Amino acid sequence: MDIRIRKYIQYKARTLNERKKELYKLMKKRDELRRDVIDSSPAGMDGQPRGKGGTSNPTESKVLRLEKIDKRIEVLDTEIKKFADVEQKIFLMGRIANGVYKETILKEMNPEYIAMQLGISRASLFNIKAKILEFIATELGEYLNDEEE
Numbered sequence: 001m002d003i004r005i006r007k008y009i010q011y012k013a014r015t016l017n018e019r020k021k022e023l024y025k026l027m028k029k030r031d032e033l034r035r036d037v038i039d040s041s042p043a044g045m046d047g048q049p050r051g052k053g054g055t056s057n058p059t060e061s062k063v064l065r066l067e068k069i070d071k072r073i074e075v076l077d078t079e080i081k082k083f084a085d086v087e088q089k090i091f092l093m094g095r096i097a098n099g100v101y102k103e104t105i106l107k108e109m110n111p112e113y114i115a116m117q118l119g120i121s122r123a124s125l126f127n128i129k130a131k132i133l134e135f136i137a138t139e140l141g142e143y144l145n146d147e148e149e
Helices: 003-014 016-039 058-093 095-105 111-118 122-140
Strands: none
Touching: 003 016, 003 058, 003 095, 003 122, 016 058, 058 095, 058 122, 095 111, 095 122, 111 122
């Protein structure tokens, strides 16, 4: 697997909590915008003065922003659910795979220390890490094995 894909998958795994926070903030903003759209006053009646810049419809612009937020929420929610499934599968792989995922992929800890804690060699640690990254990339649809192509 290409090193760029490995780095990308590590970045995605390490920034998962930030995307969860973004999802929460967007959901709050979406709720506020929905209330604002419902409570907004209707446009003025025909024949009323409109101002120099032409007509503007604040409700329409809020609805357009609401649509963008909904799309982003959908993307984030799907990604977070995929990662939850992947993390569950890694947990089921066993203590060593779970430890390698948590300590070397989610965090950048000293490989010698982690290998010693897990009772494996440094080379085995890097092999397991590479296989887990490949597994995550395959599960997320970011990478296809050579055999599948």
